[in-house]
Amino acid sequence: EPTNHLDLAAIEWLADHLKRRWPAGEGALLVVTHDRWFLDEVCEHMWEVHDRRIDPFEGGYSAYVQQRVERDRQAAVMEERRQNTLRKELNWLAHGAKARTSKPKFRIEAARALIANDPPLRNPLELRRLAVSRLGKQVIEMKDVSFSYAGGPRVIDDVSWIIGPGDRYGILGANGAGKSTLLALMTGRLEPTSGTVKIGASVRFGFMSQHLDALAEKDGWRVLEVLGRYKRSYLVGGKMVSPTQLIERLGFEQRELPNFVRDLSGGQRRRLALLCVILEEPNVLVLDEPGNDLDTDMLAVMEDLLDSWPGTLIVVSHDRYLMERVTDDQFALLNGRVRHVPGGVDEYLRLLGEKNGGAVAPAALAPEPPAPAGGGLTNQERRELKKRFDSVSRRLDKTAADPERLRAEMAAVDASDYAALMAAQAALDECLAEREALEDEWLDLSERLGIDV
Template sequence: MGAHLLGAEGLHLEYPTRAVLDRVTLGVNEGDRIGVVGRNGDGKSSLLGVLAGTIAPQDGRVTRRNGLRVGLLSQADTLDPAESVEHAVIGDRPEYEWAGQARIRDIIAGLVADIDWHATMGSLSGGQRRRVGLAALLVGEWDLLILDEPTNHLDVEAITWLAGHLTHRWPQNAGGLLVVTHDRWFLDEVCTATWEVHDGVVEPFEGGYAAYVLARVERDRIAAAAEARRQNLMRKELAWLRRGAPARTSKPRFRVEAANELIADVPPVRNPLELQRLAVARLGRDVVDLEDVGVSFDGREVLREITWHIGPGERTGVLGANGAGKSTLLGLIAGTVEPTSGHVRRGGTVRVGILDQQFSRLAEIGSDRVREVLARTRTSFRVDGRDLTPAQLLERLGFAHEHLSARVEELSGGQRRRLQILLLLLDEPNVIILDEPTNDVDADMLAVLEDLLDSWPGTLIVVSHDRYLVERVTDQQYALLGGRLRHVPGGVDEYLRLRAEERAAAAGGEAPPATAAAPDGPSGAEVRAMQKQSRAIERRMDKLAAARQELQEEMAAADPSDYETLAQQAARLQAMDAETAELEERWLALAERLDRGALAPSTGRCQGPCGEPRGRPGTVPIGTPWGTGRNRPTGPWPWGPAPCR
């Protein structure tokens, strides 16, 4: 455990409606990378504000190490509209001073390279202002970073860059990080611990989001009667973590049996053949066909030569940088944008439902009460073989009963998003388009939405920078690159590799590393030596486990009055446990070094048997090792077909 940075004792914070923190005691030490999760409104941002010193609790205290430098990114936009981008990021420092620092150059390239350096903050979009604010914070020197929704308005490339930057910003066991984000991939990639804020308490868990899901399932199984619905949802989430994209946990090898026991009887997340059959029955064979389509605005070509045949029941994620034309492509599919070249054909039975970012549908009913809106909808909706009323479905989406009397315009952003999702589902479209559905939605709500979509029979098209959501609810991904649409069988990782190659080609050089601060990995010989040590440790732990079980059986059969023998056996058992704990620590240390070595930046190739070229760390194609995340496993792969090692 690293040195103490910050602590809180007996925190109590109460708002007029309820208490969000009740006698909370916690601490942050050097080397901690903590993700904070919980439902919207449960107090995540309030907790960060109290720890950062911007919110005063009614009771309790926060203590800090002398001289602690704390950097805070809040959700509020406090930048001066008249200030230039350059001054906001760099301040008054002369160019010769900051331009020679690789870390600052990397931050500028990762977040604000596409923004006019001399533009005023008032002339920028909300997303650009957010990136400038984040860059300005990261340029500073901090012992502890507190980040509230740092991934908002970032595209998947910037999110990947930010994960790499935070992973390598400090040396191991130095610095501290507290982050609130709904991006579950980001939590797994960066965080080594998770705090769940709920019911006035803060509950700690080891590992990133995947480890937190497993631990929460175990906790919920103990209280099965009270938490039956949440338990089933988490078990289904865990099943996807095993069968879908690779799971990441902090102690993977030693949790496999528990995970397998939990999900042994869980069916696949979706039955694609059945959903396909139902989709064909509802849609017919023709959905939407784009033939050699192009779109231009004011003489600028946004999309070109797009040919895409969208079939019934397809679940597709569309990837692309901000401004790549994703919303224009969705408009072509929905019929709200007309092509300037080519043809778009839609099947006669197609009914498109759109979840947009602007809450456009809710604007028309802003003065209506929620219960009045529900009274005008269908009387039931079928989920997992059960008929739910709109009010029951809204409750499943996280609405409290008392909110039914509120006017739509009085709802919070998260509540309006829930109502928007409900109205979309009740319309029974057979093609659903989700345009950045994660905005204003917490992780629990995203899990519920994913669960509802699992049994929805129709064509689904998702545009999102949340790679966890994209990989979770879609079966294939396409990317917009240079105005053209390209199938990416390797998903988000392949898209990021293509983008890196695209930038490298434009710059006339090789693809850049994930961050300038990334350390070189070990040599191939060192990797093989560490793999050998790792396997030897695994064999020793297996022998210890067998010997421990045998000793426990001996103790159970021993004469209880033979105190001397029992004391000797207890001492042997304690020694075995101590050796096992030491071996686990050595194994995990080797795992982390191997994880870095598998993508050694110095070689540019996989250090495993395949020897394939790689992209930047964390963005490798399928078939290469598992990446650079702190919580990604090394050793026997427990979650499905083994990748190259």
């Protein structure tokens, strides 16, 4: 777990350092980590340890997911074949003749093709509509907010920021930058030194701190006793489910429910804390490092749960995979000020590098390997191009559904409201222009990197 307690810049530096720690063909690296971005960056092979078995996979985390989906699909095919054989045996036993059935037909496809027709992870229009109905129009409005601890410098400096219903925002910042202080100001748990924070009348906060403060008071409780404090059933995904069913979705087994909270692992405590926050039925969810202590499967389960969250979501995390997965926009806390970073984590790291005079980490002092023969790209140039290529690819994936969403919004505008129609058309044109520019850049980068498209 080398990335534990490291901020984004340090994780970026460590990955870069490990990738060029040894010349090609020399050295070896063995790492145990739940940081999925880090796995993609540094690993060429992976071992999954599960059910007392070890399964090898080629590539990093993304390749592992694709191969695992295919492996699970093949296992399902084998089970279906076994069931078909058993049904034929039953039919023969019942009728004394072989059943006349056609052989099942299966298509072998790549893992990405398996999910090609799946619906989007989130329906932003529906979630926003639900959020407005639950929250009204005002959620949090910060105006000229500053804060400093007694006798110290300003931690938050003249911040003006509006968070609306259905917004899904991630907050990026180095360790000690003041992210937890900012959350405390936004949620009314801390009064600003100057400026104002207005919180909507219908807002109900659900807050999970990185230290799980609320759960620490229940160390002597059993898990079932904790869940017994809440309603017997909740509407989730159109179905009524109980708290015990929900906690089973988060990886608990029935036999673990009588356990004391103090005996739970770090990951189990964090999952229970998250569920307790959600069971309080808040309409604004504030999560401070929610991915700590969770393995990759549980991170995926938590992200799936947050995808259907119909309120405002604010996340602080150094897990860039989680951050880009569950939030729609990211904001950086730099020098006490909040700044929107449309380019996500990559843009934040660039800004951090500029702030530090181009030296995010000591990797810049390490000698560069020699340039390849034949006038090709140097290793440094290739790394920078690959980084930009990955960023453009993520942005294209993230905005893939935007044109259809904007067309649907425009279709819903009153035909007599010309101003609204013009604004909707302008937003669609801007979206299409951005995607076209990204696609052109993606093709150019693919060609320069020699990636077969």
